[in-house]
Amino acid sequence: MKILVCMKQVPQKDAPLKLNESGTWIRDDVSYEVNEPDAYALEEALRQKEKHGGEVVVITAGPPRAQQVLREALAKGADRAIHLEDNAFVGLDAFSTARAFAAAIKDEQFDLICTGLQSDDYGFAQTGVILAELLRWPHATIIMQIEKTDAGIKVKRELEAGYFQFVDMPLPAVLTIQSGINKLRYATLIGIKQAKNKPLRKVALAKVQQAIGSNLQKIERMYIPQKTKKTEYLEGPPAEIAKKLVDKLRNEIRVL
């Protein structure tokens, strides 16, 4: 199977984020990491390749710093990488991002495309599904298991409230992968060494600009959400906090 994995670099989970001056995005002087569900998508692609043979290609869109995500993926076992390299990709909506990916892979023939089910920054939960529609491929979302069959694949979709569902589908297809589908591997030292010699194709913004078009939605303003609840903050020595909290649990919340 020839598999493409779409990955994204996002701010680290516990990174303190600040708004930029225009109040439309964050200041970019933070630490970044791979978007968590994308890491699971990569792991699943690597496992499928190990079972059935083929190739795993990783793709990302973002400034030079985003290359780190691709390097890590190559170190874990991906065969090659595609980097749509430009800071402008950060500001694209899901539709534009999917169109950029579609343009960048138009000469490739993949059997399967895996993405994380959503990103920790925008949280659109759309790019994979849009990409499927642009390619006119079937798709399935929030996948917890992939099995190859004679006719294509059988996948396990996570539904709400503890329900699941098996879906049979032909290839090529797009799947959005849920965190926890597998156990992530670590890159080995040899893997990290080998990654340096693996091919990484850079795609400039100009190459895909025409295919992208303009965003269909726009962030007018980003801000710290207004509180709807009155929150009482407890700080200080732990012993004091414990006493105050027990008082609340007994007299206000009434669970003691």
Added chain:
Amino acid sequence: MADTILVVVEQREGKLNRVSWETLVAGQMLAAETGWALEAAVVGAGVSSIASEIAGKKVGKIYDIECSALESYTPDAFSAVLKQVLESKQPRLVLMPHTYQVRDFIPKLATAMGRTVISDCIGFRKDGEKLLFTRQMFQGKFAADVSFTCDAPWFVTFQSGAFRGDQVEAGASAAPVETVNVEVSADAIRTKPQPPFKEAKQAVDLTQAEVIVSVGRGIKEQKNIDLAKQLADALSGEIAASRPICDSGWLPMDRQIGSSGQTVSPKLYLALGISGAIQHIVGMKGARSVVAVNKDREAPIFEIADVAVVANLFDVVPPLVEEIKKAKG
């Protein structure tokens, strides 16, 4: 293009998903704000009873969209059917709940029409002539007001709990129901779904728990789960967790709270080292009291906490357990 808002309610196996009432409330509020007409649609095979259920609410018209290919859900069929309906009815705004099912097909539907979805919104407001939809960004650390820069139809999905379903306005008289029959060719449906199932009978029903002590990434290591268990025991409560903890196998999946786990509303929800990602919040924001312990003062969980303990949980929990034991005598 008609000045119409169309709410597409969600049904599964012929039953209305209650979250649809929230979307209808959003539609009623948007109609009041914009002066546009409000209509609703139910999509499926043999779903006229759901259409009648909605007809009692304050809504101009209901479309009962029927197609035999919609008996079980597939993104291909739902998208194809709705595309035909939207192209003929031409509403300006299309609203749906942000469920797993809607997430599965609405980006495809919008793309097929050359449009976009502002997804997982928690509110809206009018800024002059412009409609802005509010959605959470960076896992709830920020909110953003987002506008459409394309032509209608505009697609919007609303997060569960963003509006109160019990505030849905009843109509003066039953709204008319128009049955719309749509055809989809069988070979346009490429995926073959099997019936939904539950993995295993859920051992614990956290929905009945009065007190829940829930752990997140801040617990750091599996062996530290025991500390949280001691606290849960002291409070005679249940232990639960956010998704990453269950993914790691530190607690069983049936103790997971959030969009993919259980939705709970205990008297006390005590969150230890949980940052408060949206997917977790939707599962516990109905709690009567939320006490959160997190060393990061900016953690989104504090936004919905009644008591925010800004501290390292490993410093606070041991003395807390002792104090609770003392208090109970």
